Amino acid sequence: MAKIKMKTPLVEMDGDEMTRVLWKWIKEILIQPYVDLKTEYYDLGLPERDRTDDKVTEQSALATLKYGVAVKCATITPNAQRVKEYGLKQMWKSPNGTIRRILDGTVFRAPILVDGITPYVPSWQKPIVLARHAYGDIYNSVESRVKAGQNAYLLITDNEGNEVERKLIHSFNADGIAQGVHNIDKSIGAFARSCFNFALENKISMWLGAKDTISKTYDHRFKDIFAEIYENEYRAEFERAGIYYMYTLIDDVVARIMRSEGGVLWVCKNYDGDVMSDMVATAYGSLGMMSSVLVSPDGKYEFEAAHGTVTRHYYKWKDGESTSTNSVATIWAWTGALAKRGELDGIPELTAFAKKLEAATVATIESGYMTGDLIPLFKREGVTPVKTESREFLKKIAEKL
Numbered sequence: 001m002a003k004i005k006m007k008t009p010l011v012e013m014d015g016d017e018m019t020r021v022l023w024k025w026i027k028e029i030l031i032q033p034y035v036d037l038k039t040e041y042y043d044l045g046l047p048e049r050d051r052t053d054d055k056v057t058e059q060s061a062l063a064t065l066k067y068g069v070a071v072k073c074a075t076i077t078p079n080a081q082r083v084k085e086y087g088l089k090q091m092w093k094s095p096n097g098t099i100r101r102i103l104d105g106t107v108f109r110a111p112i113l114v115d116g117i118t119p120y121v122p123s124w125q126k127p128i129v130l131a132r133h134a135y136g137d138i139y140n141s142v143e144s145r146v147k148a149g150q151n152a153y154l155l156i157t158d159n160e161g162n163e164v165e166r167k168l169i170h171s172f173n174a175d176g177i178a179q180g181v182h183n184i185d186k187s188i189g190a191f192a193r194s195c196f197n198f199a200l201e202n203k204i205s206m207w208l209g210a211k212d213t214i215s216k217t218y219d220h221r222f223k224d225i226f227a228e229i230y231e232n233e234y235r236a237e238f239e240r241a242g243i244y245y246m247y248t249l250i251d252d253v254v255a256r257i258m259r260s261e262g263g264v265l266w267v268c269k270n271y272d273g274d275v276m277s278d279m280v281a282t283a284y285g286s287l288g289m290m291s292s293v294l295v296s297p298d299g300k301y302e303f304e305a306a307h308g309t310v311t312r313h314y315y316k317w318k319d320g321e322s323t324s325t326n327s328v329a330t331i332w333a334w335t336g337a338l339a340k341r342g343e344l345d346g347i348p349e350l351t352a353f354a355k356k357l358e359a360a361t362v363a364t365i366e367s368g369y370m371t372g373d374l375i376p377l378f379k380r381e382g383v384t385p386v387k388t389e390s391r392e393f394l395k396k397i398a399e400k401l
Contacts, residue, residue, distance in 0.1 A: 003036040004353055007345045010337050011063045011302075012039035015073025016046055018310035018317060018388075022327045023073045026334060029394045030401065034353060035338070040067065044095050046076045050088045057095045061102035064302055068344060071337035072099070072304040073330065093139075096304075100134035104187055105296035106194040107132040109277045109306050111284035112291060112328060114365050116380045120283045126263030128280050131198065132273025133191045134294055136183035139270055143179045146170075152178040183218070185225060190297040192226045196234045196245070199265045205243040208267040209253030222269065223247055277306055286373045288326025293336055303336035305329035313388065323388040324372035331361055331397075360400035369396045 014023060031037055042060035049056055064070040076082060077094040100107070110129045146152055152169040169178060199206040208226055210219040230238075230245050238245055248256070250272060257266060257280075268276055281290035287307040294302040306329055313323040335354040342350030365374065368382040371393060375383055386393040 001034070003034060004347070004349045005036050006038040006341065006350065007347065008067055008069075008341065009038040009040045010341055011060060011067050011070035012041045013044045013060045013070060013072040013075075014041065015044055015075040016309045017074075017076065017314035018323075018325050019074040019305065019330055020045060020309070021314070021317065022325065022330055022388075025391055025394055026327060026331055029391065029398050030331065030357060031334060031338075033398075034401075035350065039071075044073070044075050046078065046082070046086055046088070046092075049075075049092055049095065050086065053089070054092050054095075054098070057098045058102065061099040064099070064103060064300055065296075068300050069337050069341045070300075070302040071333050072096075072302055073333075074305050074307060074309045076309055097139035099302060100294060101140055103134070103294060103296040103300055103302065104190060105134045105294040105300070105302070106191050106198075107134050107273065107277075107292060107294050108198060109273075109281070109290050109292045111281060112289045112332060112362070114285070114289070114362055114374075116366055117285045117289075117374060117377045118379055119285065121258060123259060124262040124284065126261055128257065128260075128262045128284075129198075129202070129204065129265045130273060130277045130280055131191075131195045131265055131267045132277060133188070133268065133270045135187040135191070135270065137181050137270035138179065141179050141181045143177065146172045146176050146178050148172055148174050154180070181218075183221070185221070188222055188225045189229060192229045193233075194295060194297065195265060195267050196230065196238075199243060199245070200234070200237055200241055202265070203241055203243060204263055204265050206245045206265040206267060207253050207256070208245075208247045209250035209272070210247075210269060211250050213249065219269075226267075281306055285377050286326055286328075288329050288371070288373060290329055291332040291336060292329070301337070301340050303333045303340070305333050317388060324385060325388045326371040326373050327393065328361060328365075332358065357397070357401055360397050363400050364393070364396045367400075369393060 014020060040063055042056055044057055044060060075095045078088055078091050083091050108129060108131050111127050113127060151171050154167040154169055156165040157163055195206060210222050212220040212223045226247060278287060281287045290306040292304050292306040310325050313325045316323050335358050339351045339354035342348060369384050369386055370378060372385055375385060
Protein backbone atom coordinates (compact mmCIF):
# COMPACT_ATOMS: atom_id res chain seq x y z
CA MET A 1 0.00 0.00 0.00
CA ALA A 2 1.05 3.60 -0.56
CA LYS A 3 2.06 5.43 2.58
CA ILE A 4 -0.33 8.08 3.91
CA LYS A 5 1.03 11.52 3.05
CA MET A 6 1.29 14.36 5.56
CA LYS A 7 1.10 18.08 4.79
CA THR A 8 2.31 19.78 7.95
CA PRO A 9 5.00 18.24 10.17
CA LEU A 10 4.45 17.21 13.75
CA VAL A 11 6.76 18.72 16.34
CA GLU A 12 8.57 15.64 17.68
CA MET A 13 10.08 15.90 21.16
CA ASP A 14 12.31 12.93 21.98
CA GLY A 15 12.93 12.00 25.60
CA ASP A 16 14.84 9.89 28.08
CA GLU A 17 15.60 6.35 29.24
CA MET A 18 13.19 3.47 28.53
CA THR A 19 10.57 5.63 26.88
CA ARG A 20 13.24 6.91 24.47
CA VAL A 21 13.97 3.31 23.46
CA LEU A 22 10.26 2.55 22.97
CA TRP A 23 9.80 5.82 21.07
CA LYS A 24 12.14 4.70 18.31
CA TRP A 25 10.59 1.23 18.07
CA ILE A 26 7.02 2.57 17.92
CA LYS A 27 7.95 4.73 14.95
CA GLU A 28 9.79 1.92 13.16
CA ILE A 29 7.23 -0.85 13.73
CA LEU A 30 3.84 0.87 13.92
CA ILE A 31 3.98 4.22 12.11
CA GLN A 32 6.64 4.55 9.42
CA PRO A 33 5.53 1.45 7.43
CA TYR A 34 2.16 3.16 6.88
CA VAL A 35 2.74 6.92 7.15
CA ASP A 36 5.17 9.11 5.26
CA LEU A 37 6.05 10.67 8.60
CA LYS A 38 7.02 14.34 8.64
CA THR A 39 8.33 15.78 11.89
CA GLU A 40 10.39 18.70 13.11
CA TYR A 41 12.65 16.93 15.60
CA TYR A 42 13.84 18.23 18.96
CA ASP A 43 15.93 16.13 21.32
CA LEU A 44 14.70 16.80 24.85
CA GLY A 45 16.88 14.07 26.31
CA LEU A 46 18.64 15.33 29.43
CA PRO A 47 22.15 15.45 27.89
CA GLU A 48 20.94 17.67 25.04
CA ARG A 49 18.97 19.93 27.39
CA ASP A 50 22.14 20.35 29.45
CA ARG A 51 24.30 21.00 26.38
CA THR A 52 21.93 23.73 25.12
CA ASP A 53 21.31 25.24 28.57
CA ASP A 54 17.72 24.03 28.15
CA LYS A 55 17.18 26.26 25.10
CA VAL A 56 16.04 23.21 23.11
CA THR A 57 12.98 22.88 25.35
CA GLU A 58 11.92 26.44 24.68
CA GLN A 59 12.55 25.96 20.95
CA SER A 60 10.31 22.89 20.86
CA ALA A 61 7.47 24.78 22.58
CA LEU A 62 7.77 27.70 20.15
CA ALA A 63 7.69 25.21 17.26
CA THR A 64 4.45 23.82 18.72
CA LEU A 65 2.95 27.31 18.60
CA LYS A 66 4.04 27.50 14.95
CA TYR A 67 2.87 24.10 13.69
CA GLY A 68 -0.03 23.46 16.06
CA VAL A 69 0.53 19.80 16.99
CA ALA A 70 3.36 18.17 18.95
CA VAL A 71 4.11 14.69 20.25
CA LYS A 72 6.36 14.35 23.28
CA CYS A 73 8.29 11.47 24.81
CA ALA A 74 8.63 11.25 28.60
CA THR A 75 11.56 13.25 29.99
CA ILE A 76 13.59 13.43 33.20
CA THR A 77 13.10 16.33 35.58
CA PRO A 78 16.47 16.24 37.34
CA ASN A 79 16.90 16.19 41.11
CA ALA A 80 20.23 16.36 42.96
CA GLN A 81 20.95 12.69 42.29
CA ARG A 82 20.36 13.17 38.54
CA VAL A 83 22.68 16.19 38.48
CA LYS A 84 25.46 13.98 39.78
CA GLU A 85 24.52 10.99 37.60
CA TYR A 86 24.52 12.99 34.35
CA GLY A 87 27.16 15.58 35.32
CA LEU A 88 24.73 18.43 34.70
CA LYS A 89 25.58 22.12 34.81
CA GLN A 90 22.59 22.73 37.07
CA MET A 91 19.28 21.24 38.21
CA TRP A 92 17.20 22.11 35.13
CA LYS A 93 13.49 22.74 35.57
CA SER A 94 10.76 20.40 34.36
CA PRO A 95 10.57 20.48 30.54
CA ASN A 96 6.83 19.86 30.83
CA GLY A 97 6.56 22.92 33.06
CA THR A 98 8.45 25.03 30.52
CA ILE A 99 6.31 23.85 27.62
CA ARG A 100 3.08 24.35 29.56
CA ARG A 101 4.12 27.85 30.58
CA ILE A 102 4.79 28.86 26.95
CA LEU A 103 1.60 27.27 25.60
CA ASP A 104 -0.49 28.33 28.64
CA GLY A 105 -2.63 25.26 28.12
CA THR A 106 -4.74 22.75 30.00
CA VAL A 107 -3.75 19.10 30.35
CA PHE A 108 -6.57 16.57 29.88
CA ARG A 109 -5.85 12.99 30.93
CA ALA A 110 -8.17 10.04 30.50
CA PRO A 111 -7.82 6.29 31.17
CA ILE A 112 -7.45 3.92 28.24
CA LEU A 113 -10.12 1.30 28.89
CA VAL A 114 -9.71 -2.37 27.97
CA ASP A 115 -12.34 -5.10 28.27
CA GLY A 116 -11.03 -7.57 30.84
CA ILE A 117 -9.20 -5.06 33.05
CA THR A 118 -11.26 -4.07 36.09
CA PRO A 119 -10.42 -0.87 38.01
CA TYR A 120 -9.12 -1.21 41.55
CA VAL A 121 -12.09 0.93 42.62
CA PRO A 122 -15.09 -1.34 41.92
CA SER A 123 -17.60 1.50 41.57
CA TRP A 124 -15.70 3.12 38.69
CA GLN A 125 -17.72 2.05 35.67
CA LYS A 126 -17.00 5.10 33.48
CA PRO A 127 -13.82 7.05 32.70
CA ILE A 128 -12.71 9.80 35.06
CA VAL A 129 -11.14 12.53 32.91
CA LEU A 130 -8.67 14.68 34.80
CA ALA A 131 -8.02 18.29 33.75
CA ARG A 132 -4.79 19.73 35.08
CA HIS A 133 -3.96 23.42 35.01
CA ALA A 134 -0.72 23.73 33.11
CA TYR A 135 0.65 26.95 34.52
CA GLY A 136 2.13 28.19 37.78
CA ASP A 137 2.27 26.62 41.24
CA ILE A 138 5.53 24.88 42.17
CA TYR A 139 6.42 24.23 38.50
CA ASN A 140 7.28 27.91 38.07
CA SER A 141 8.32 28.53 41.66
CA VAL A 142 11.29 30.37 43.14
CA GLU A 143 12.96 28.62 46.07
CA SER A 144 15.73 29.37 48.53
CA ARG A 145 17.53 27.93 51.54
CA VAL A 146 17.23 30.24 54.54
CA LYS A 147 19.70 30.44 57.41
CA ALA A 148 18.86 30.85 61.08
CA GLY A 149 18.39 34.50 61.96
CA GLN A 150 17.16 35.44 58.48
CA ASN A 151 13.66 36.59 57.47
CA ALA A 152 11.63 35.74 54.38
CA TYR A 153 9.11 38.23 52.97
CA LEU A 154 6.53 38.32 50.22
CA LEU A 155 7.40 41.61 48.51
CA ILE A 156 5.24 43.28 45.83
CA THR A 157 6.60 46.26 43.85
CA ASP A 158 5.30 48.40 40.99
CA ASN A 159 7.00 48.73 37.59
CA GLU A 160 9.42 51.30 38.97
CA GLY A 161 10.45 49.04 41.82
CA ASN A 162 8.54 50.95 44.48
CA GLU A 163 7.28 48.79 47.31
CA VAL A 164 3.52 48.15 47.19
CA GLU A 165 3.17 45.49 49.84
CA ARG A 166 5.44 43.53 52.16
CA LYS A 167 4.36 40.52 54.19
CA LEU A 168 6.52 38.51 56.54
CA ILE A 169 6.50 34.84 55.59
CA HIS A 170 8.58 33.66 58.52
CA SER A 171 11.36 34.71 60.88
CA PHE A 172 13.73 31.76 60.91
CA ASN A 173 15.22 30.80 64.27
CA ALA A 174 16.72 27.73 62.61
CA ASP A 175 17.85 26.84 59.10
CA GLY A 176 14.95 26.25 56.73
CA ILE A 177 13.51 26.71 53.26
CA ALA A 178 11.19 29.17 51.50
CA GLN A 179 9.24 28.96 48.25
CA GLY A 180 7.32 31.49 46.20
CA VAL A 181 4.59 30.47 43.75
CA HIS A 182 2.34 32.51 41.51
CA ASN A 183 -0.50 32.38 39.02
CA ILE A 184 -2.29 34.89 36.80
CA ASP A 185 -6.00 35.56 36.30
CA LYS A 186 -5.73 35.26 32.51
CA SER A 187 -4.31 31.74 32.72
CA ILE A 188 -6.88 30.64 35.30
CA GLY A 189 -9.65 32.03 33.10
CA ALA A 190 -8.33 30.22 30.03
CA PHE A 191 -8.13 27.05 32.11
CA ALA A 192 -11.74 27.47 33.22
CA ARG A 193 -13.06 27.99 29.70
CA SER A 194 -11.09 25.01 28.36
CA CYS A 195 -12.63 22.81 31.05
CA PHE A 196 -16.18 24.11 30.60
CA ASN A 197 -15.90 23.60 26.82
CA PHE A 198 -14.53 20.07 27.27
CA ALA A 199 -17.36 19.20 29.66
CA LEU A 200 -19.97 20.47 27.20
CA GLU A 201 -18.41 18.71 24.21
CA ASN A 202 -18.30 15.41 26.09
CA LYS A 203 -21.51 15.98 28.08
CA ILE A 204 -19.96 15.15 31.44
CA SER A 205 -20.34 17.03 34.72
CA MET A 206 -17.38 18.92 36.10
CA TRP A 207 -15.92 19.06 39.61
CA LEU A 208 -13.28 21.58 40.76
CA GLY A 209 -11.53 21.16 44.08
CA ALA A 210 -9.08 23.48 45.88
CA LYS A 211 -8.33 24.52 49.47
CA ASP A 212 -9.81 28.01 49.73
CA THR A 213 -10.47 27.59 53.46
CA ILE A 214 -6.70 27.59 54.03
CA SER A 215 -5.42 29.46 50.97
CA LYS A 216 -7.82 32.38 51.26
CA THR A 217 -6.27 34.38 48.40
CA TYR A 218 -4.46 31.98 46.05
CA ASP A 219 -6.90 29.04 45.96
CA HIS A 220 -9.90 31.30 46.51
CA ARG A 221 -9.02 33.11 43.28
CA PHE A 222 -9.48 29.85 41.35
CA LYS A 223 -12.88 29.37 42.98
CA ASP A 224 -14.01 32.93 42.18
CA ILE A 225 -12.84 33.00 38.56
CA PHE A 226 -14.46 29.65 37.76
CA ALA A 227 -17.71 30.72 39.43
CA GLU A 228 -17.83 34.04 37.57
CA ILE A 229 -17.18 32.48 34.17
CA TYR A 230 -19.66 29.67 34.80
CA GLU A 231 -22.47 32.02 35.85
CA ASN A 232 -21.90 34.51 33.03
CA GLU A 233 -21.06 32.18 30.14
CA TYR A 234 -21.87 28.52 30.75
CA ARG A 235 -24.65 27.88 33.28
CA ALA A 236 -27.48 27.92 30.71
CA GLU A 237 -25.57 25.64 28.33
CA PHE A 238 -24.77 23.20 31.13
CA GLU A 239 -28.41 23.06 32.19
CA ARG A 240 -29.53 22.46 28.59
CA ALA A 241 -26.99 19.64 28.31
CA GLY A 242 -28.20 18.05 31.55
CA ILE A 243 -24.83 18.36 33.29
CA TYR A 244 -23.61 20.46 36.20
CA TYR A 245 -20.55 22.26 37.58
CA MET A 246 -19.58 21.93 41.24
CA TYR A 247 -16.86 23.48 43.40
CA THR A 248 -15.90 21.90 46.72
CA LEU A 249 -12.77 21.40 48.81
CA ILE A 250 -10.08 19.18 47.30
CA ASP A 251 -10.34 16.64 50.11
CA ASP A 252 -14.11 16.42 49.58
CA VAL A 253 -13.59 15.90 45.85
CA VAL A 254 -11.19 13.03 46.56
CA ALA A 255 -13.78 11.40 48.83
CA ARG A 256 -16.53 11.86 46.22
CA ILE A 257 -14.32 10.49 43.45
CA MET A 258 -13.53 7.33 45.40
CA ARG A 259 -17.20 6.47 45.82
CA SER A 260 -18.41 7.68 42.41
CA GLU A 261 -19.11 5.62 39.29
CA GLY A 262 -16.82 7.86 37.25
CA GLY A 263 -18.02 9.72 34.19
CA VAL A 264 -16.90 13.15 35.45
CA LEU A 265 -14.33 15.77 34.54
CA TRP A 266 -12.16 16.30 37.63
CA VAL A 267 -10.54 19.74 37.45
CA CYS A 268 -7.30 20.20 39.42
CA LYS A 269 -4.71 22.86 40.00
CA ASN A 270 -1.25 22.08 38.61
CA TYR A 271 0.29 20.08 41.47
CA ASP A 272 -2.98 18.38 42.44
CA GLY A 273 -3.43 17.26 38.84
CA ASP A 274 0.12 15.92 38.64
CA VAL A 275 -0.46 13.69 41.66
CA MET A 276 -4.09 12.73 41.16
CA SER A 277 -3.66 11.80 37.49
CA ASP A 278 -1.19 9.11 38.55
CA MET A 279 -3.63 7.87 41.19
CA VAL A 280 -6.51 7.71 38.70
CA ALA A 281 -4.36 6.03 36.05
CA THR A 282 -3.09 3.38 38.46
CA ALA A 283 -6.58 2.71 39.85
CA TYR A 284 -7.91 2.14 36.33
CA GLY A 285 -5.09 -0.27 35.57
CA SER A 286 -1.65 1.20 35.04
CA LEU A 287 0.23 4.46 34.58
CA GLY A 288 0.94 3.10 31.12
CA MET A 289 -2.80 3.18 30.34
CA MET A 290 -3.60 6.88 30.37
CA SER A 291 -3.71 9.40 27.53
CA SER A 292 -2.58 13.00 28.00
CA VAL A 293 -2.93 16.10 25.87
CA LEU A 294 -2.01 19.72 26.54
CA VAL A 295 -4.42 22.13 24.82
CA SER A 296 -3.58 25.84 24.57
CA PRO A 297 -6.32 28.52 24.58
CA ASP A 298 -5.75 29.18 20.87
CA GLY A 299 -5.98 25.51 19.86
CA LYS A 300 -2.41 24.17 19.90
CA TYR A 301 -1.94 20.55 20.99
CA GLU A 302 0.90 18.64 22.64
CA PHE A 303 0.30 14.90 23.13
CA GLU A 304 2.38 12.89 25.59
CA ALA A 305 2.34 9.86 27.86
CA ALA A 306 1.12 10.57 31.38
CA HIS A 307 3.95 8.59 33.02
CA GLY A 308 7.69 9.02 33.46
CA THR A 309 10.76 7.55 31.79
CA VAL A 310 10.57 4.09 33.46
CA THR A 311 14.05 4.40 34.96
CA ARG A 312 14.15 1.02 36.69
CA HIS A 313 13.36 -0.87 33.48
CA TYR A 314 15.88 1.20 31.54
CA TYR A 315 18.82 0.21 33.70
CA LYS A 316 17.73 -3.42 33.74
CA TRP A 317 17.46 -3.34 29.94
CA LYS A 318 20.91 -1.72 29.63
CA ASP A 319 22.34 -4.52 31.77
CA GLY A 320 20.79 -7.16 29.51
CA GLU A 321 18.07 -8.16 31.98
CA SER A 322 14.53 -8.95 30.87
CA THR A 323 11.80 -6.30 31.31
CA SER A 324 8.15 -5.87 30.35
CA THR A 325 7.51 -2.16 29.77
CA ASN A 326 4.04 -0.89 28.91
CA SER A 327 4.17 1.23 25.76
CA VAL A 328 0.43 1.94 25.40
CA ALA A 329 0.43 5.54 26.68
CA THR A 330 3.35 6.40 24.40
CA ILE A 331 1.49 4.85 21.45
CA TRP A 332 -1.51 7.04 22.39
CA ALA A 333 0.71 10.11 22.32
CA TRP A 334 1.53 9.33 18.69
CA THR A 335 -2.03 8.38 17.72
CA GLY A 336 -3.45 11.50 19.35
CA ALA A 337 -1.00 13.73 17.49
CA LEU A 338 -1.50 11.97 14.16
CA ALA A 339 -5.30 12.06 14.49
CA LYS A 340 -5.28 15.78 15.32
CA ARG A 341 -2.84 16.53 12.49
CA GLY A 342 -5.13 14.67 10.10
CA GLU A 343 -8.14 16.57 11.41
CA LEU A 344 -6.52 19.99 11.14
CA ASP A 345 -4.97 19.34 7.72
CA GLY A 346 -8.02 17.63 6.19
CA ILE A 347 -6.38 14.21 5.84
CA PRO A 348 -9.10 11.73 6.97
CA GLU A 349 -6.85 8.78 6.09
CA LEU A 350 -4.33 9.91 8.70
CA THR A 351 -6.98 10.29 11.40
CA ALA A 352 -8.49 6.91 10.50
CA PHE A 353 -5.06 5.27 10.68
CA ALA A 354 -4.51 6.65 14.20
CA LYS A 355 -7.86 5.29 15.37
CA LYS A 356 -7.14 1.89 13.82
CA LEU A 357 -3.78 1.77 15.59
CA GLU A 358 -5.53 2.46 18.91
CA ALA A 359 -8.09 -0.26 18.18
CA ALA A 360 -5.33 -2.71 17.26
CA THR A 361 -3.52 -1.96 20.52
CA VAL A 362 -6.63 -2.57 22.63
CA ALA A 363 -7.45 -5.73 20.64
CA THR A 364 -3.93 -7.05 21.25
CA ILE A 365 -4.35 -6.71 25.02
CA GLU A 366 -7.87 -8.17 24.94
CA SER A 367 -6.54 -11.18 23.03
CA GLY A 368 -4.17 -11.90 25.92
CA TYR A 369 -0.85 -10.34 24.87
CA MET A 370 0.21 -7.76 27.45
CA THR A 371 3.02 -6.37 29.58
CA GLY A 372 3.63 -7.49 33.14
CA ASP A 373 1.88 -4.55 34.82
CA LEU A 374 -1.46 -5.54 33.26
CA ILE A 375 -1.39 -9.29 33.96
CA PRO A 376 -2.57 -9.09 37.61
CA LEU A 377 -5.47 -6.88 36.48
CA PHE A 378 -6.66 -9.00 33.56
CA LYS A 379 -9.70 -11.11 34.45
CA ARG A 380 -9.60 -13.60 31.59
CA GLU A 381 -7.77 -16.80 30.77
CA GLY A 382 -5.05 -17.19 28.17
CA VAL A 383 -2.58 -14.45 29.11
CA THR A 384 0.76 -14.33 27.31
CA PRO A 385 3.40 -12.05 28.90
CA VAL A 386 5.50 -10.04 26.46
CA LYS A 387 9.06 -8.83 26.95
CA THR A 388 10.42 -5.43 26.07
CA GLU A 389 13.61 -6.65 24.46
CA SER A 390 11.78 -8.89 21.98
CA ARG A 391 9.51 -6.04 20.84
CA GLU A 392 6.83 -8.74 20.83
CA PHE A 393 4.01 -6.48 22.02
CA LEU A 394 4.62 -3.94 19.24
CA LYS A 395 4.89 -6.72 16.66
CA LYS A 396 1.59 -8.24 17.83
CA ILE A 397 -0.05 -4.83 17.48
CA ALA A 398 1.38 -4.57 13.97
CA GLU A 399 -0.24 -7.93 13.11
CA LYS A 400 -3.62 -6.69 14.34
CA LEU A 401 -3.16 -3.43 12.51
